[in-house]
Amino acid sequence: MENEKHHIVPYRLYIFVLIALLALTFLSIAITGIELGSLTVAGALAFASVKTFLVLRYFMHLKYDKPYIVAMVIFVFAIFVVTIVVTFLDYLYR
Amino acid sequence: MNSTSVANEANYLKYKGKYKGLLGWIFSTDHKRIGLLYLYSMAIMFSVGVLLGLAMKLELLAPGKTIMEAQTYNATFTVHGVIMIFMVVVPGLPAVFGNFLLPIMIGAKDVAFPKLNLLSWWFYVAGVFLVLSAILFGSGTPDTGWTFYAPYSFKSGTNLLPAIFGAFILGFSSILTGLNFLVTIHRLRCPGLKWTKLPLFVWTLYGTAWIQLLATPVVGITLVLVALERIFGVGVFDPALGGDPILYQHLFWIYSHPAVYIMILPAMGAISEIIPTFSQKHIFGYKAIIASTMAIAFVGYLVWGHHMFTAGMSGTAQYYFSLLTFLVAIPSAIKVFNWISTMYKGSINIQTPFYWAVSFIFVFMIGGLSGLVLGALAANIYVHDTAFVVAHFHYIVFGGTGFAFFAAIHYWFPKIFGRMYDKTWANTGWLIFFIGFVTLYSPMFYLGMMGMPRRYYDYLQEFHGGNILSTIGSWILVTGFVIIIVNLVRSASKGPKAEMNPWHGKTLEWTVPSPPPLENFDEIPVIEENDGPYNYK
Ligand code: HEM
Ligand SMILES: [Cu+2]
Numbered sequence: 098m099e100n101e102k103h104h105i106v107p108y109r110l111y112i113f114v115l116i117a118l119l120a121l122t123f124l125s126i127a128i129t130g131i132e133l134g135s136l137t138v139a140g141a142l143a144f145a146s147v148k149t150f151l152v153l154r155y156f157m158h159l160k161y162d163k164p165y166i167v168a169m170v171i172f173v174f175a176i177f178v179v180t181i182v183v184t185f186l187d188y189l190y191r
Numbered sequence: 192m193n194s195t196s197v198a199n200e201a202n203y204l205k206y207k208g209k210y211k212g213l214l215g216w217i218f219s220t221d222h223k224r225i226g227l228l229y230l231y232s233m234a235i236m237f238s239v240g241v242l243l244g245l246a247m248k249l250e251l252l253a254p255g256k257t258i259m260e261a262q263t264y265n266a267t268f269t270v271h272g273v274i275m276i277f278m279v280v281v282p283g284l285p286a287v288f289g290n291f292l293l294p295i296m297i298g299a300k301d302v303a304f305p306k307l308n309l310l311s312w313w314f315y316v317a318g319v320f321l322v323l324s325a326i327l328f329g330s331g332t333p334d335t336g337w338t339f340y341a342p343y344s345f346k347s348g349t350n351l352l353p354a355i356f357g358a359f360i361l362g363f364s365s366i367l368t369g370l371n372f373l374v375t376i377h378r379l380r381c382p383g384l385k386w387t388k389l390p391l392f393v394w395t396l397y398g399t400a401w402i403q404l405l406a407t408p409v410v411g412i413t414l415v416l417v418a419l420e421r422i423f424g425v426g427v428f429d430p431a432l433g434g435d436p437i438l439y440q441h442l443f444w445i446y447s448h449p450a451v452y453i454m455i456l457p458a459m460g461a462i463s464e465i466i467p468t469f470s471q472k473h474i475f476g477y478k479a480i481i482a483s484t485m486a487i488a489f490v491g492y493l494v495w496g497h498h499m500f501t502a503g504m505s506g507t508a509q510y511y512f513s514l515l516t517f518l519v520a521i522p523s524a525i526k527v528f529n530w531i532s533t534m535y536k537g538s539i540n541i542q543t544p545f546y547w548a549v550s551f552i553f554v555f556m557i558g559g560l561s562g563l564v565l566g567a568l569a570a571n572i573y574v575h576d577t578a579f580v581v582a583h584f585h586y587i588v589f590g591g592t593g594f595a596f597f598a599a600i601h602y603w604f605p606k607i608f609g610r611m612y613d614k615t616w617a618n619t620g621w622l623i624f625f626i627g628f629v630t631l632y633s634p635m636f637y638l639g640m641m642g643m644p645r646r647y648y649d650y651l652q653e654f655h656g657g658n659i660l661s662t663i664g665s666w667i668l669v670t671g672f673v674i675i676i677v678n679l680v681r682s683a684s685k686g687p688k689a690e691m692n693p694w695h696g697k698t699l700e701w702t703v704p705s706p707p708p709l710e711n712f713d714e715i716p717v718i719e720e721n722d723g724p725y726n727y728k
Contacts, residue, residue, distance in 0.1 A: 183496075183511065186505065187437075187504040187507075188505075
């Protein structure tokens, strides 16, 4: 259909993102060393979410894609989150 | 037809590509040939499934052992279920009619990824052979039921791994088809074909494709976990190791409830094409049908727990799942009202596809309403795991998806094969099939309410009468089935030549020759402002 715009992403940006991902990985390992109880999992998941966001936005080019593609990805994540919340309607109230 | 491009000189059935004969089919990336590959492979698997079903009904003709042992019965319903669900109704209409028609209906030459499309079929075949190998080799045919419930699925001594792996591969086939259709619908619509001008069958393929893409990976991962549990005893589902068997049920139904919409949505789409054509009238509530399709696809993700009411889930979850289950019934009912309103004051042209379509509405309503009985918490505890559930889902899966499939094959047959079937035999087959169907499954509602459990090879004396009736129904049904198949197979090669548009359909596939040429269109069609899929005057 329409012509796509092509973005040339500088290597520098990719390297920044890579460093950020590695740093976050070490952080999520480090957090398990601190005694946080059940919050440990939440912490690790929080770091993982930030990493996912970075990968999607830069490595998978969402930043440069059309808004409807972004909307689709958000929608899919929303379903994923709702599914987990609903499952926990069972586990938390059993 | 005006000038014909080189590729379009022969129709897709005759076209000679790089390979000849059978190879020219199994390596063809033409969406129409792939659609037929699916049709033939699914017809074979369906026939195997029917034979297993007949065997089970014969066993239930009398209490006690009739023709097989309990263990054989368990294996029979497992293989029957796995074949019918994963190899027949899940690929279902999208694999056959979606492949064949989607590109033509949107004015494209093929799907977006033709090679991926062929790969889907190869995955399908690989999955089929893996499951069959579980039957033929190893320590006995799987006996867990198509649901592979934990903990039994990792305790059973039978040869489950190949079956699980086969279902996993079949899942991949489904995911690839969904992905392909999504991209095709987004990217390959011909000029002027806006979203609000897409035929309703295409809309249902679109909704279905999302479910295929998003729900199927869940069952894939779940099956891998069962395999890991069997091989390494990782303890995700095994209570002895701190796991939770109910988690298996959650994961399984997170896929398998949306999967029932994979089965039924395209069926509804086909019915939405057939009803206006034979009512010779514009479809009533085009946008309402689209909205209900997307609503079903969406809400369908959120109701899986209604399969687990008696499994020991929390009361909060039970209320939630029951409430939402009632909600999904609304969009389904909207469609039924729209079909009926389409027929109202139409000039109805009664033909075989129309018979199938109206009987679809009839059985679909009984199936759907019995679903509401099951969705009510109190009633569910009473009839869960009885023959009532078996009646419910056969009414809706076989009566819904199955009838719609027969409606679709009788509707698009002249387009696909360029020949017409014998209408008298087709109508006779339909009538016998319909009578057989109702006789076979209706008694199960009664038997279930009286307390006959499902998945047993034996029953109490008091259930004998209903079971005899049901078994007789299975014989009537198979008689109709044989008539239908023989008629279609004969007519595909011997029937009289069909016109381009025998039913006066208004969608794009009726503007190309029957059978369509290799690349469908000589020139990509352009949709004008006033053109639309159902423009009946
Ligand atoms: C109005 C819509 C529907 C409602 C309210 C509904 C409700 C239910 C409920 C509550 C059950 C669980 C029964 C039990 O085990 O106790 C069930 C089972 C089932 N339903 Fe439906 N259903 C609906 C539509 C469908 C459709 C459209 C399909 C397929 C095309 C379908 C296929 C099945 C299958 C296969 C099972 C049994 C699975 C098994 O345990 O082996 N249902 N349904
Ligand atoms: Cu369900």
